[in-house]
Amino acid sequence: MSKIHIYCSIVAIVFAGCKSTPKEKSTIVENITEKPSCCENIPDRFATNKQAKNDEMAWIEGGTFSMGGDDTQARDDEFPKHEVTVSGFYMDVHEVTNAQFLAFTDATGYITEAERKPDWEEIKKQLPPGTPKPDDSVLAPASLTFFAPNHPVNLNNNAAWWAWTLGANWRHPQGPDSSIEKKMNFPVVHVSWNDVMAYCKWAGKRLPTEAEWEFAARGGLIDKVYPWGNENIDTGKIKANSWQGQFPNINDEKDGFYTAAPVKTFPPNGYGLYDMAGNVWEWCSDTYHYDYYKTIKGASVNPKGPETSYDPNEPGVFKKVTRGGSFLCNSAYCSGYRVAARMKSSVDTGMEHTGFRCVKDK
Structure with missing residues (x-):
């Protein structure tokens, strides 16, 4: 999902990226090389916050693990599994809050x-x-917000539950009439990759690589599907903030939340990290390429991701990786709360279910 996808719908233009499938990629467009981010020239006032500390950060020792899909819900872009080594780093124990x-x-x-x-x-x-x-009237400040239809919908059409909402932003997550006044401990959302890069520079931190994020999410467990192991998210005690019921029109709210939850609401993983599954998707530093894992030869050490971007669903849009799933993830539609699950979005897109957390080198 991206701003371009929304504009495509607004102007009623059906172009190749709106209908493409992975098999069509060779005839659609060349891979997109990484373009300069607006954050490469961040003004001096965004320079490192000298007060940034390692409090509310956990030290992740680093190590070698097998990266990629672990179960039948894993998607093609999660394979093949491959050996990766990451060095130690600090990671925020929870998503960045409002x-x-x-x-x-x-x-x-x-x-x-x-x-x-x-x-x-x-x-x-x-x-x-x-x-x-x-x-x-359309080219006005806005962002993508979730709305629940009052009937079952085709799950292949995500426009059935996303709206381009004027006045929606991080201060007003559901639109101009909403507020974060009583949600200071909720994860910030509606922040683009460009936005979070500016925050990271100010905080003296950085975004995690995709490999660092997955290593941390696994919490020391080996080849498990979720941060807590292999038990299904809907079995036993509540483990994370996800969508219970029939997506996207009925949410049973067994976890106590219809949308996002305050950080640190659910149990942490083995590394003391909260919400590595569900709540909101989290930006990573890596560029997204559908076939990236297939290009990796042998073991990787501190990989930074591909140099080019390619998403067969929107082949003309430059994208970055997001990880971790959100309050909208449901096994019938999106099992993004799996530790290996990958998602992506254009660098200028903010959404109601997307936030981030930071890391810092030792």
């Missing part, structure tokens, strides 16, 4: 991408030539 992000914006005056008017000149570069410009 309170933490507020401290950042108060200190720097930073304005997130969801709070800015979209740049049509940048957007149309990723659309087919001749795509008409949407009405100015």
Whole structure:
């Protein structure tokens, strides 16, 4: 899902990326080389926060593990499993909260991408030539919010539960009438990859690589499906914030939450990390490429991901990896709370179920 996908729907243009399948990739588009991020030229006021400390961070010793899918729900882009070694690092024990992000914006005056008017000149570069410009009422500050239809829907059409909502942003997660006033300990959402890179620079931290994230999520367990082992997420005690019931129209809320939950609500994994499954998706530093794992030869040490981006569903859109699943994940649709599960999004896209956590070198 990306802003481009939404604009594609708005202007009623059906282009190759909206219908492509993995088998079609060789005839659709060349792989996209990594483009410069707006965060490569972050102003001086976003320089490292000298007060950043290692409190609320866990030391992850590092080691060697087998990275990739462990069960029948694993997707093609999670294979083959391959040996990876990562060095030790500190990781936030929970997702970055609204309170933490507020401290950042108060200190720097930073304005997130969801709070800015979209740049049509940048957007149309990723659309087919001749795509008409949407009405100015659409090109306004907005973000993607979840809405529950009142009936079962085709799960292949994610537009059936996502809305381009004017006025939605990290301060107003469900739209202009919502607020984070009483949600300071909830994970910040509606933050793009570009936004979180600015936060990381200010905090004196960085985003985890995809390999670091998966190693940490496994919590010391070997070849297990979830951070807690192999027991199904809906079996036994509540383990994480996910969607219980019929997605996307009926949520039984057995975990106590319809959308996001406060950080540290559910038990941590073996490394003392909370919400490595469910709650909100988390940005990683790696560029996303559907076939990346298939290109890896032999063991990898501290891999940084591919140099090019490719998503067969939106082949013209440059994307970064997200990990961990969210409150919307359900086994019938998205088992993203598995430790090996991979998702992706364009660098300028914020959504109601996407946040992040940081890491820091020793």
